[in-house]
Structures are given as structure tokens and as C-alpha cells.
Amino acid sequence: MNSMYGRNILNLTELSKEEILSIIKLAIEIKAKPEAYRGILAGKIIAMIFEKNSTRTRVSFEAGIIQLGGQAIILDSKNTQMGRGEPIKDTANVMSSYVDAIMIRTFSDQMVTELAEASSIPVINGLTDDHHPCQILADFQTIYEQKGQLEGIKLAYIGDGNNMAHSFLIGGSLVGMDITIATPKGYEPKAEIVTLAKENAKVSGSKIEILTDPEQAAKNADVLVTDVWASMGDESEQKERAEIFKSFQVNNRLTAQAKKDYLFLHCLPAHRGEEVTTDIIDGIHSAIYQEAANRLHAQKALMVKVMAKL
Numbered sequence: 001m002n003s004m005y006g007r008n009i010l011n012l013t014e015l016s017k018e019e020i021l022s023i024i025k026l027a028i029e030i031k032a033k034p035e036a037y038r039g040i041l042a043g044k045i046i047a048m049i050f051e052k053n054s055t056r057t058r059v060s061f062e063a064g065i066i067q068l069g070g071q072a073i074i075l076d077s078k079n080t081q082m083g084r085g086e087p088i089k090d091t092a093n094v095m096s097s098y099v100d101a102i103m104i105r106t107f108s109d110q111m112v113t114e115l116a117e118a119s120s121i122p123v124i125n126g127l128t129d130d131h132h133p134c135q136i137l138a139d140f141q142t143i144y145e146q147k148g149q150l151e152g153i154k155l156a157y158i159g160d161g162n163n164m165a166h167s168f169l170i171g172g173s174l175v176g177m178d179i180t181i182a183t184p185k186g187y188e189p190k191a192e193i194v195t196l197a198k199e200n201a202k203v204s205g206s207k208i209e210i211l212t213d214p215e216q217a218a219k220n221a222d223v224l225v226t227d228v229w230a231s232m233g234d235e236s237e238q239k240e241r242a243e244i245f246k247s248f249q250v251n252n253r254l255t256a257q258a259k260k261d262y263l264f265l266h267c268l269p270a271h272r273g274e275e276v277t278t279d280i281i282d283g284i285h286s287a288i289y290q291e292a293a294n295r296l297h298a299q300k301a302l303m304v305k306v307m308a309k310l
């Protein structure tokens with residue numbers, strides 16, 4: 001049986017290096033031959049709960065499950081009993097008797113952990129305050145397609161120490177990528193996630209660095225990544241952050257530090273002229289649309305792994 005069948009994907013710590021690579025390999029195979037996987041999830045249903053906005057995650061999961069022969073039920077938590085305070089445990093038990101998997105996008109990681117613990121079906125994190133594992137799988141697929149490897153790649157993430165930074169730290173340290181994060185003081189990734197990444201890095205042989213100098217971080221990078229300065233939930237700090245993060249913009253001065261053939265990634269949505277200049281995000285080094293397209297393929301691979309016995 002497929003060893004990932006029935007597993008939760010909450011923050012990538014539940015996966016080994018080999019498992020991450022096997023998802024990416026399958027994603028590349030599904031992308032090349034989608035017809036070979038049509039019907040593999042026939043009769044399977046994924047419920048998707050959204051407490052935060054989404055374009056890519058929602059559409060790519062729904063299109064993906066349809067292409068695999070299954071169906072999605074989209075729930076806006078405000079319109080469910082969860083929005084009126086029904087206990088997570090009850091929601092988890094009830095949903096487990098109707099559908100085959102849950103994808104959730106919400107604020108609290110604690111809530112998602114409780115949901116997963118009380119569910120007998122896989123729970124997939126479609127973004128929380130602290131993690132964005134599905135995005136990382138698509139990003140790793142893109143890096144693999146562009147650079148032919150993950151191990152030994154130097155990835156520099158410049159900006160807020162947010163969910164994306166955390167997921168790069170965990171995923172990158174597992175697969176053997178060198179991860180450098182540069183943030184303004186006070187916006188560093190969470191200490192426990194940095195510690196975990198450093199532990200992983202001892203095994204994979206990668207290097208983890210947390211800096212406050214973006215130029216130093218970008219030095220010799222194969223991949224430059226940024227994300228919005230104010231994530232969903234931080235909107236009220238937008239103005240204040242725009243001032244604090246000014247020198248962390250990915251622009252020509254910063255990219256000059258990276259390798260000549262550097263790749264630029266951004267999970268989108270982006271604010272051109274804030275975290276990245278238009279010439280960089282729309283320039284020849286940018287793979288943002290390939291990256292977004294890979295959400296579909298990476299998540300199809302992930303759903304096959306956790307929802308199909310094979």
C-alpha cells in the first residue's frame with residue numbers, strides 16, 4: 001500500500017526527505033501525463049474549509065480533484081456551524097463520516113492540529129498563520145524543474161518571517177537545501193521553527209541562516225524568494241510594515257548579489273513596487289506563473305498520495 005495513505009499534511013514535519021521527493025516526482029509525472037491519472041480518485045470527496053481568502057489554493061485543489069475523478073465541497077466557515085462555535089472535535093467526527101479528506105485554510109495552527117487529531121481522514125493545511133506546506137511542494141517542484149535538483153541549492157528568502165519563511169525552513173532543511181532568511185529585526189521566523197530546521201539540517205547536511213542583512217542573504221543564491229510584508233491577518237499593520245521593510249525589497253541591487261542564473265519565486269498575490277520591483281517579478285528570472293501552475297500538479301500528487309490506497 002502507498003505509505004502516505006491516510007496521512008495528515010499540516011506543516012511538512014510529518015514527511016521525510018524521500019516522501020517530499022516522491023510527491024514532487026509524482027507531480028512532474030502527473031503534469032506530463034494527466035490523462036494517466038484521470039479517475040484515480042473516482043468517488044472521493046474532499047471538503048475544503050476557508051476562513052481566509054484564496055484564489056490559487058481554492059481553484060487548484062478543486063480543479064485537481066475533478067481532474068482525478070473526485071469532487072470538492074467548498075465550505076465558508078462563516079456559513080457552517082463552526083462559525084457559530086461548534087466544537088472542532090464534533091466537526092471532525094461528523095466530516096470524517098461524509099468525506100475522504102479535509103483541506104483547511106485558517107488562522108490558528110492549534111485549531112488545525114485539533115481538527116486533524118479528531119478526524120479519521122487526512123487533513124491538509126491549505127495555509128495557516130504559521131505554515132503553507134502545499135505552496136512549498138509547488139515551489140520545490142518549480143525549483144527542481146528549473147535547476148534539476150533540490151539538494152545543495154541555496155535559497156534566500158527576503159522579507160517577513162511568516163508562514164512561507166517557516167515552511168521553507170522546514171521543507172528546505174529536510175531535503176538538503178541551504179536556507180537563508182533575512183528579515184527586519186523583530187520579524188524573524190519563530191525560534192522553535194528555526195531550531196527544528198537546524199536539527200533537520202544536521203541530518204540532511206544543509207545550512208540554515210537567519211540574518212537581518214538582505215544583501216548578505218542574497219549572496220550567491222540560486223533562488224530568491226519574497227512574500228507580502230503584511231500577510232492575511234496583519235492588514236492593519238500594512239503602513240507601518242511598508243516603512244520597516246523598505247530595505248528588504250527585492251530589486252536590482254539585491255538580485256545583483258545572487259548567482260547570474262538565479263530564479264525568482266513569489267507565492268502570490270504580490271504587491272509590485274513593495275516587496276519586489278516590477279522589472280524583477282515580471283523579468284526573465286521570474287517563474288511565478290510556473291510556480292502557481294505547479295500548485296495544481298503538486299496538490300494532485302499530494303491528494304493521490306494521501307487519498308488513494310494504490
Ligand code: CP
Pocket residue numbers: 053054055056057058127135267268269
Ligand atoms: N499562494 C496562494 O496560496 O494563493 P491563494 O491565497 O490565492 O490561495
Ligand code: NVA
Pocket residue numbers: 127162163164227228230231232267268269
Ligand atoms: N504570507 C501570505 C501568503 C499568501 C498566500 C499570507 O499568509 O497572507
